[in-house]
Amino acid sequence: MPYQDLREFIAQIDTLKALRRIEGADPQREIGAITEVAAGMAECPALLFDRIKGYPLGFRIASNAVTSPQRAALALGIDPLLRPLDALKAWMAKRQTLVPRKPVAIANPPFMENSRRGSDLDLARFPAPVWHKQDGGAYIGSGSLVIMRDPEGGWINASIYRVQVHGPNRVTIQFDHGGRHGAIIARKYWESGKPCPVAVVNGEDPALFIAGFEYLPAGISEYDFAGAIKDAPIEIHPGPVTGLPIPAYAEIILEGHLLPVSEISLLEGPFGEFTGYFAADKRPCPVMEVAAIHHRNDPILLGSPPMKPPRFHFGLPLRAAGIWSNLEAAGITDIVGVWQHVSQLMTVVALRQRYDGHAKRAALIAAANTYMGRLVVVVDDDVDPSNLADVMWAVTTRCEPSEQTDIVRNAWSSALDPRIPPEAKERGVTSHSKLIIEAVKPFAWIDKFPKLSALSHEDARAIEEKWGEALKGS
Numbered sequence: 001m002p003y004q005d006l007r008e009f010i011a012q013i014d015t016l017k018a019l020r021r022i023e024g025a026d027p028q029r030e031i032g033a034i035t036e037v038a039a040g041m042a043e044c045p046a047l048l049f050d051r052i053k054g055y056p057l058g059f060r061i062a063s064n065a066v067t068s069p070q071r072a073a074l075a076l077g078i079d080p081l082l083r084p085l086d087a088l089k090a091w092m093a094k095r096q097t098l099v100p101r102k103p104v105a106i107a108n109p110p111f112m113e114n115s116r117r118g119s120d121l122d123l124a125r126f127p128a129p130v131w132h133k134q135d136g137g138a139y140i141g142s143g144s145l146v147i148m149r150d151p152e153g154g155w156i157n158a159s160i161y162r163v164q165v166h167g168p169n170r171v172t173i174q175f176d177h178g179g180r181h182g183a184i185i186a187r188k189y190w191e192s193g194k195p196c197p198v199a200v201v202n203g204e205d206p207a208l209f210i211a212g213f214e215y216l217p218a219g220i221s222e223y224d225f226a227g228a229i230k231d232a233p234i235e236i237h238p239g240p241v242t243g244l245p246i247p248a249y250a251e252i253i254l255e256g257h258l259l260p261v262s263e264i265s266l267l268e269g270p271f272g273e274f275t276g277y278f279a280a281d282k283r284p285c286p287v288m289e290v291a292a293i294h295h296r297n298d299p300i301l302l303g304s305p306p307m308k309p310p311r312f313h314f315g316l317p318l319r320a321a322g323i324w325s326n327l328e329a330a331g332i333t334d335i336v337g338v339w340q341h342v343s344q345l346m347t348v349v350a351l352r353q354r355y356d357g358h359a360k361r362a363a364l365i366a367a368a369n370t371y372m373g374r375l376v377v378v379v380d381d382d383v384d385p386s387n388l389a390d391v392m393w394a395v396t397t398r399c400e401p402s403e404q405t406d407i408v409r410n411a412w413s414s415a416l417d418p419r420i421p422p423e424a425k426e427r428g429v430t431s432h433s434k435l436i437i438e439a440v441k442p443f444a445w446i447d448k449f450p451k452l453s454a455l456s457h458e459d460a461r462a463i464e465e466k467w468g469e470a471l472k473g474s
């Protein structure tokens with residue numbers, strides 16, 4: 001089932017009948033909106049745009065590539081037929097045992113099929129969408145990888161940062177905060193008076209897209225992690241301008257330098273965020289001077305615009321797998337599942353309570369590790385954390401708010417948080433409070449809690465097995 005590149009992955013999506021081909025859409029006004037509407041549909045189909053208005057046939061855009069649980073599992077190399085919570089559990093387990101794979105170099109990479117430099121460059125040849133109506137411009141990079149080499153350790157960072165087009169050979173690369181590895185690496189070059197060599201990889205395979213989103217420590221390359229996901233090394237080729245390793249089968253590559261912000265910056269954004277809001281107005285941003293553009297024949301740009309929740313870049317809540325691992329590493333037993341709803345903004349932990357305080361112990365660890373989420377809920381093991389209706393049933397029937405809620409203050413959020421007041425943001429506040437809801441049977445009288453009249457998950461599944469076809473009416 002492994003895929004070599006984005007093209008093979010799209011072919012696999014097609015085999016699953018989850019791909020829709022859209023012709024004639026306008027990249028300035030329609031492609032973003034079509035992507036958002038499709039992501040809100042029950043099966044959130046993947047899209048492949050062709051005959052894009054104003055661009056030659058064959059210059060394509062793919063979006064919603066891994067927005068369903070099934071396609072996210074496929075990208076992770078996990079059985080796409082698993083139920084979503086089982087797929088996440090399989091990923092959590094696989095993630096703990098991944099063996100990093102160093103990339104290997106190959107000759108004649110497809111990305112060099114077309115290559116231009118110098119005065120021949122024109123980014124307008126590529127259909128970069130205005131993803132949300134009030135965005136400040138066109139973004140070639142919404143799900144693109146930004147490649148840099150750490151000048152001290154020599155290791156390669158390859159993460160996702162958005163890339164706005166500002167002219168024939170200029171783009172901006174936006175770091176949410178100064179702790180992004182890309183931001184730290186760029187500053188090292190600038191402090192020694194040099195521009196930072198950089199490559200922007202548009203249309204990478206989904207293992208690289210996932211690796212580019214993972215929180216990996218400095219010194220660990222996202223390439224090695226993507227190779228581990230695929231259990232095969234990423235094939236790369238050195239970029240002719242920067243020498244940076246470029247995924248050989250990627251679609252469109254920009255090579256050049258990120259210029260010191262003390263010399264130049266351009267106003268970037270605004271750009272719609274995954275909260276469903278704009279976070280800031282235009283702001284100064286580092287500029288990449290593009291020295292070369294390489295692309296495959298009939299290239300495919302991989303787009304992944306942030307959208308209003310619950311639409312999210314990944315159909316499985318990948319950060320919940322990290323929280324699940326952290327809970328286990330901290331010695332919390334009997335976790336049956338961790339999930340995130342509302343695009344990571346709500347975390348749910350399901351566990352089998354063994355002692356008084358067990359649920360709160362798990363909740364505090366989950367709260368500490370929940371980025372930007374104001375809501376952390378703990379449920380019992382008979383509640384499916386991936387089913388929001390089930391979770392709210394537990395909240396409304398097992399939680400006495402005067403006894404089973406807590407608020408944790410000054411906790412981990414970010415400048416993207418729409419509810420931090422403007423004047424607090426100006427003072428540099430990026431924290432908020434988190435509400436913990438223990439939607440569990442109180443442990444002290446757990447045996448006296450009213451017995452369940454509803455079907456258990458096991459009984460319901462057995463009925464589905466035997467009677468499912470009849471109920472579907474097929």
Ligand SMILES: Cc1cc2nc3c(=O)[nH]c(=O)nc-3n(C[C@H](O)[C@H](O)[C@H](O)COP(=O)(O)O)c2cc1C
Pocket residue numbers: 142143157158159160161162163174175176177179180181182212213214215216304305313
């Ligand atoms: C589709 C998508 C777009 C993203 N856009 C940005 C962005 O514009 N700026 C940013 O700093 N992080 C962005 N992120 C988050 C980072 O990619 C992510 O936190 C990553 O782990 C950072 O890697 P690093 O530790 O190597 O800096 C985005 C993530 C995804 C999945």
Ligand SMILES: [Mn+2]
Pocket residue numbers: 157158159181216217218220222
């Ligand atoms: Mn990194």
